[in-house]
Amino acid sequence: MYRRLLTSLVFAGLTVGTVAPAFAAEAQDTIDYRQRIMKTLDAQVAALGQILSGATPDDQVVSHLEVIALAAAQSAKSFEPKVEGGESLPVVWTKWDDFSAKMKDFEAKTRAAADTAKAQGKDAALSNILDALRCKDCHDVYRKKM
Amino acid sequence: MNRFVKCGLAIAVLIAPVVAQADDADVINYRKQIMKTMGEQNAAMQMTLQGKVPADQFVSHVKTLHLAATQALKAFEPEVQGDGMTGSAKPEVWSNKADFAKRMNEQVAKLAALEKAAVEGGVAKAGPMIQTSLDCRSCHENYRVPKK
Numbered sequence: 001m002y003r004r005l006l007t008s009l010v011f012a013g014l015t016v017g018t019v020a021p022a023f024a025a026e027a028q029d030t031i032d033y034r035q036r037i038m039k040t041l042d043a044q045v046a047a048l049g050q051i052l053s054g055a056t057p058d059d060q061v062v063s064h065l066e067v068i069a070l071a072a073a074q075s076a077k078s079f080e081p082k083v084e085g086g087e088s089l090p091v092v093w094t095k096w097d098d099f100s101a102k103m104k105d106f107e108a109k110t111r112a113a114a115d116t117a118k119a120q121g122k123d124a125a126l127s128n129i130l131d132a133l134r135c136k137d138c139h140d141v142y143r144k145k146m
Numbered sequence: 147m148n149r150f151v152k153c154g155l156a157i158a159v160l161i162a163p164v165v166a167q168a169d170d171a172d173v174i175n176y177r178k179q180i181m182k183t184m185g186e187q188n189a190a191m192q193m194t195l196q197g198k199v200p201a202d203q204f205v206s207h208v209k210t211l212h213l214a215a216t217q218a219l220k221a222f223e224p225e226v227q228g229d230g231m232t233g234s235a236k237p238e239v240w241s242n243k244a245d246f247a248k249r250m251n252e253q254v255a256k257l258a259a260l261e262k263a264a265v266e267g268g269v270a271k272a273g274p275m276i277q278t279s280l281d282c283r284s285c286h287e288n289y290r291v292p293k294k
Binding site: 026029030032033036037039040043044046047050055056059060063064066067070071073074077078 | 169172173175176179180182183186187189190193198199202203206207209210213214216217220221
């Protein structure tokens with residue numbers, strides 16, 4: 001009997017040992033993917049910031065706003081899997097309703113800015129851009145302080 | 147020439163390199179943000195193809211890559227070279243301008259075709275085109291200072 005129990009425990013251990021890294025890899029993939037998207041947002045907002053500060057010509061504004069809108073939609077989706085880690089605090093998922101409402105707001109406002117830029121030109125879109133790019137609303141509450 | 151004009155010119159001469167340097171840093175930073183966008187979105191798109199994450203954002207990643215490639219095309223117009231530390235663009239970007247621009251334009255055109263296929267048929271239609279549509283090495287091997 002002890003022998004059978006021991007065999008079962010060894011088998012279970014092997015199974016856990018085999019499955020655990022695969023699960024860990026999947027969780028890490030989810031985190032890596034999120035980070036890729038957040039880095040995209042960071043890069044494009046920085047590029048737009050350079051334009052707004054006058055350091056760079058403004059001929060790419062419409063394109064930057066479209067990329068930001070696309071990446072905002074990507075980011076909203078990328079947080080759906082409940083995988084803690086990276087720079088995300090667990091509160092992302094414990095206060096999911098609030099977090100996801102903020103992300104949807106971000107997605108909608110950046111989409112509106114991109115569409116306005118295409119339809120009415122960059123000046124119309126940029127007049128209210130700071131209201132669309134309220135990154136701190138989430139970062140202050142839901143991101144680890146680095 | 148009165149003393150004030152002389153003084154003003156002297157200050158301008160002293161300040162000019164600082165201002166030019168700041169402008170160059172802005173040009174390089176801007177390029178870097180765009181290349182970073184391409185790197186991150188390419189990696190994210192590859193993850194969808196490898197089955198590491200759901201593929202529902204595949205089309206969005208392709209669209210983003212296409213837009214970023216058009217941004218890159220514009221971002222390399224100012225002739226500001228990197229030194230491998232502050233920026234990675236080799237002088238050949240501008241000394242072989244016609245070849246570099248041709249490669250960049252080809253990349254934009256390939257990504258436009260990829261986006262069209264992705265919108266029409268998703269991963270099934272665009273997936274097989276990925277390898278030939280993303281030819282980053284074509285420029286990086288010739289025009290980027292190797293990473294240390």
